[in-house]
Amino acid sequence: MxxxxxxxxxxxxxxxxxxxxxxxxxxxxxxxxxxxxxxxxxxxxxxxxxxxxxxxxxxxxxxxxxxxxxxxxxxxxxxxxxxxxxxxxxxxxxxxxxxxxxxxxxxxxxxxxxxxxxxxxxxxxxxxxxxxxxxxxxxxxxxxxxxxxxxxxxxNGYFQGERVGSGTHLWKFSEAVKAGEMTQDEFLEAEQSMSRxxxxxxxxxxxxxxxxxxxxxxxxxxxxxxxxxxxxxxxxxxxxxxxxxxxxxxxxxxxxxxxxxxxxxxxxxxxxxxxxxxxxxxxxxxxxxxxxxxxxxxxxxxxxxxxxxxxxxxxxxxxxxxxxxxxxxxxxxxxxxxxxxxxxxxxxxxxxxxxxxxxxxxxxxxxxxxxxxxxALTQQGGIAVLKGNLAPKGAVLKPSAATPALMQHRGRAVVFEDIDDYKAKIDDDALDIDETCIMVLKNCGPKGYPGMAEVGNMGLPPKVLKKGITDMIRISDARMSGTAYGTVILHTSPEAAAGGPLAVVRNGDMIEVDVPARRLHLDISEGELAARLAEWTPNHDRAPSGYAWLHQAHVEGADTGADLDFLKGCRGAPVGKDSH
Missing domain, CATH: 3.40.50.2300 (Response regulator)
Structure with missing residues (x-):
């Protein structure tokens, strides 16, 4: 140029x-x-x-x-x-x-x-x-x-002779505690190694x-x-x-x-x-x-x-x-x-x-x-953009952090309506879930959380972790920390709080994930999906603060960057008129 x-x-x-x-x-x-x-x-x-x-x-x-x-x-x-x-x-x-x-x-x-x-x-x-x-x-x-x-x-951080990556080992050690492979005292000791x-x-x-x-x-x-x-x-x-x-x-x-x-x-x-x-x-x-x-x-x-x-x-x-x-x-x-x-x-x-x-x-x-x-760690390491009836405007996955065996998978949906629902259920041994299931988290997108928090890399249920399983497919309209890992499908658009198809996924629905084909499909008929969407009504409360309300009212979807709609475009910085 x-x-x-x-x-x-x-x-x-x-x-x-x-x-x-x-x-x-x-x-x-x-x-x-x-x-x-x-x-x-x-x-x-x-x-x-x-x-x-x-x-x-x-x-x-x-x-x-x-x-x-x-x-x-x-x-x-x-x-x-x-x-x-x-x-x-x-x-x-x-x-x-x-x-x-x-x-x-x-x-x-x-x-x-x-x-x-x-x-x-x-x-x-x-x-x-x-x-x-x-x-x-x-x-x-x-x-x-x-x-x-x-x-x-x-x-670099180090703990017990091992490199400790900030964030990455936070998730790893937290799962190890839930799986019974690490004590809480060891976790607290490792904390001192993460940010030195x-x-x-x-x-x-x-x-x-x-x-x-x-x-x-x-x-x-x-x-x-x-x-x-x-x-x-x-x-x-x-x-x-x-x-x-x-x-x-x-x-x-x-x-x-x-x-x-x-x-x-x-x-x-x-x-x-x-x-x-x-x-x-x-x-x-x-x-x-x-x-x-x-x-x-x-x-x-x-x-x-x-x-x-x-x-x-x-x-x-x-x-x-x-x-x-x-x-x-x-x-x-x-x-x-x-x-x-x-x-x-x-x-x-x-x-x-x-x-x-x-x-x-x-x-x-x-x-x-x-x-x-x-x-190379993987020959196709770029962000994969998946589309289908579950994500008409797209969802993203990071192949280099995912499990190859899960890149093509069909599983039963286990649904969490929001992050509080997830927290209330995930540690319950009565939760009907195993490693073949697909975890689905709703209402955590730009409008729904509000703000699109880094909760998409949901921790696995302890009863699955105790089997030695370290990864499951997880789908949400949330983000995840860049330090996280796993077969995690994120930024599903339109988000649930905006009436996207994610909002009407139900427990027991079958979901097909095909990363090579870039496909994310909810296995129900077009008529059934249309009927569910017609019945859907918004359920998020008005945001409590002034800015949160402004954000919720004007934020765009993750598929276009989750910016405020009135801020798009280069406006320049003219000097403007004197104020005196």
Whole structure:
């Protein structure tokens, strides 16, 4: 892709606030000077907003205040004027009912912060799962020059000589306790091993997946995704990103120049190669909707279908992000995709170079971590999109985390009307269920939960676990953690709370799953299905808070990204009229 940099010098957006001698300009400039800034900082140099999602209640991003200082140092060095701006931080660890409900609120509020304040460019300081997509959505909506700096993953955890992956081993150990294979005291001891340094999950969960997606989209500098949070090279990356955003402003290199359809197709293929989180589906669809690029679930299936999973990381494999970085990180994966003819090599990146120019010399230092194609974890690792009368608009499954023997299966439905119904029944030995059944969870989608919580990877009933069974097919309109695993069919659309066919599945119905054929079928007649749907009535209560009500009223389906309907499209960031 060719990109023609803007002529420099030119009048910057921030000069509407700080340039000149009018009363209004003196008002804006004079107040900022109470921080001790000299006159010449307001002479037309780029004002860069360092949008920081640091929060004590977002532990994944707890080190971003220190990292932001390195970004600001780089901005100063390049002749810019950095202003650090705290923004909405949707913490995966603390927000209830689910952080996903607040992704759109974060994107909405951050968009307005960018739009309404004197920024010429933005550095997006992200890490925890929803912070990366929410800031990318906001930046795409405003289309000011922007660059992503992630906080990086935690160091490896170890327990009893075994690597412990954050999230992945939480699910594993929890099931082991229910199966009687691990004591509660051992589980509590293992807790201390799961999070032993600053940073995001050390597995290829949603945080590391979205860091990889930002890099594959071209919105972060090459190599950004995998550097551990506490590695000194993470701070170097922050500083050179600070330098780079100043030149991006001078060149007027915007998100819409970088996040093209080719870039999204690169990211989708990359997600398959890394065994990335199913959450990337809803996030990339939402980001594409903001920048105005037409990406659908069909694109996810088309682009990902023949991509091999070559990154041997939990939850699909055995290693963690620390080893991925030492092996060469995402540039090696992108190079492999390019060599296999599965990369749009001319896609532009925030470096000003093409993605191929960034990765063509990358070297793989550990072929047990980044595998050769003939030793891939699975030859078809992209997200599988299933459709049928149970999911007319689609549902997704992650083949690299699923059990091959369950990829074609017909089973009896055991239905849970919502997550509370599941919790009330799952531990009861009287529950009529065995390993051949298919667990069905309703009313956990974008409207139904509300917010589409990560409850789709339902724990198996103890009486099944005690047989040594570790996986069953599970179907829901919910999401699952990127650190989770299993034959889990998610994001079923339309969701139950919107009157989708999932809403009328009954105990004892037979369901057919055929992943190779991309089919998800409720084995009842068309007439019976139509009659059930005609009888269905909504049963979810009005959401208790103001934003939850707004979300429930305006959220779209998972098949289009679960964004708010009135936020779609790139609206730009005009200066607007003075308010004084």
């Amino acid at each position: 060719s990109f023609k940099p803007a002529q420099w010098p030119r009048k910057l957006r921030s000069q509407a606030w700080y340039g000149g001698t009018s009363r209004d300009v003196i008002y804006h400039r004079g107040w900022l000077k109470n921080q001790g800034y000299p006159d010449d900082l307001f002479d037309g140099r780029p004002v860069i907003g360092v949008l920081n999602t640091w929060s004590d209640l977002t532990p994944c991003n707890g080190h971003l205040r220190e990292l932001a200082e390195k970004v600001k140092a780089g901005i100063w060095e390049a002749g810019g004027f950095p202003v650090e701006v705290p923004v909405f931080s949707a913490s995966e660890n603390t927000f209830r009912p689910t952080a996903m409900m607040f992704r759109n609120l974060a994107a909405l509020s951050i968009e307005e912060q960018i739009r309404g304040q004197p920024m010429d460019g933005c550095v997006l300081m992200v890490g925890c799962d929803k912070t990366t997509p929410s800031l990318l959505m906001a930046a795409a909506s405003c289309d000011l020059p922007s660059i992503v700096v992630t906080g990086g993953p935690m160091l 340094s600053s940073g995001t999950c050390n597995t290829m969960g949603t945080a590391s997946t979205m860091a990889s997606m930002a890099e594959a989209l071209g919105m972060a500098l090459s190599g950004n995704a995998a550097i551990p949070a506490v590695d000194s090279r993470r701070r170097v990356m922050a500083q050179i990103s600070g330098r780079r955003i100043v030149q991006m402003v001078k060149d007027d290199l915007k998100p819409s120049d970088v996040m093209t359809k080719a870039a999204f197709e690169n990211a989708i293929r990359c997600n398959g190669a890394i065994g990335g989180s199913t959450n990337a589906v809803v996030h990339l669809l939402a980001i594409a909707g903001r920048v105005g690029v037409d990406i659908t679930l069909d694109d996810w299936d088309r682009c990902g279908r023949d991509v091999a999973t070559i990154v041997n990381l939990m939850p699909s494999g055995k290693y963690l992000m620390e080893e991925f970085f030492y092996a060469g990180g995402l540039p090696v994966v992108l190079k492999r995709l390019g060599e296999a003819g599965k990369l749009h090599k001319d896609a532009l990146t925030v470096s000003g170079e093409t993605i191929w120019d960034e990765v063509k010399t990358a070297k793989n230092w550990n072929e047990d971590v980044i595998l050769p194609l003939d030793k």
